[in-house]
Amino acid sequence: MPKLSAGVLVYRAAAGVLELLIVHPGGPFWARKDDGAWSIPKGEYTQDEDPWVAARREFAEEIGLPVPDGARIDLGSVKQAGGKVVTAFAVRGDLDVTEAHSNTFELEWPKGSGRVREFPVAGSARHPAGPQAGSPAPKDHE
Numbered sequence: 001m002p003k004l005s006a007g008v009l010v011y012r013a014a015a016g017v018l019e020l021l022i023v024h025p026g027g028p029f030w031a032r033k034d035d036g037a038w039s040i041p042k043g044e045y046t047q048d049e050d051p052w053v054a055a056r057r058e059f060a061e062e063i064g065l066p067v068p069d070g071a072r073i074d075l076g077s078v079k080q081a082g083g084k085v086v087t088a089f090a091v092r093g094d095l096d097v098t099e100a101h102s103n104t105f106e107l108e109w110p111k112g113s114g115r116v117r118e119f120p121v122a123g124s125a126r127h128p129a130g131p132q133a134g135s136p137a138p139k140d141h142e
Contacts, residue, residue: 001047002079002083002084002085003044003083003084003085004044004045004046004047004051004054004084004085004087005042005043005044005045005084005085005086005087006042006043006045006051006052006054006055006058006086006087006088006089007039007040007041007042007043007055007058007059007086007087007088007089008040008041008042008055008056008058008059008067008088008089008090008091009021009040009075009088009089009090009091010059010067010068010090010091010092010093010095011090011091011092011093012092012093012094012095012127014127019127019128020040020127020128021040021041021063021095021097021125021126021127022038022039022040022041022125022126022127022128023038023039023040023041023062023063023102023124023125024037024038024124024125024126025037025039026102026104026119026120027105027107027119027120028107028109028110028119038126038128040088041058041059041062041063041125042055042058042059042062042086042088043057043058043061043062045058051087051089052072052089055067055087055088055089061102061103062102062103062125063095063097063100063101063102063125064099064100064101064102065095065097065100067091067093068091068092068093068094068095069093070091070092070093071091071092072089072090072091073089073090073091074089075087075088075089075090076088097125097126097127100124100125101120102120103120104118104119104120105118105119106118106119107119
């Protein structure tokens with residue numbers, strides 16, 4: 001059975017330009033990586049769990065805010081190169097992510113040091129638009 005992941009893409013229109021809320025992974029591995037690292041807030045769930053419930057939970061964990069109220073759009077599922085199946089939903093909303101805060105994980109860092117440090121799951125969140133968005137999505141998400 002493949003791993004399952006679900007997430008929510010929050011979108012808004014600002015000055016007539018579509019903006020999408022994406023997050024950058026936290027932790028030392030992602031500290032100096034930008035292109036290809038950004039993604040929708042998402043996380044794994046089990047086969048017996050409802051994907052929408054999981055997507056909302058993961059959004060709240062990674063952003064520190066609930067999914068905005070609004071009509072849910074089912075964007076479907078894609079199988080990533082590694083085999084994980086990602087189910088995505090979209091909701092229109094205008095969230096201020098300047099105060100976003102993620103849940104954390106512990107990791108021995110530097111590896112082999114014996115020091116365990118705490119890192120955010122999502123290091124930052126933003127609403128890129130148009131040319132400023134660059135190429136934030138991983139290759140198997142494009």
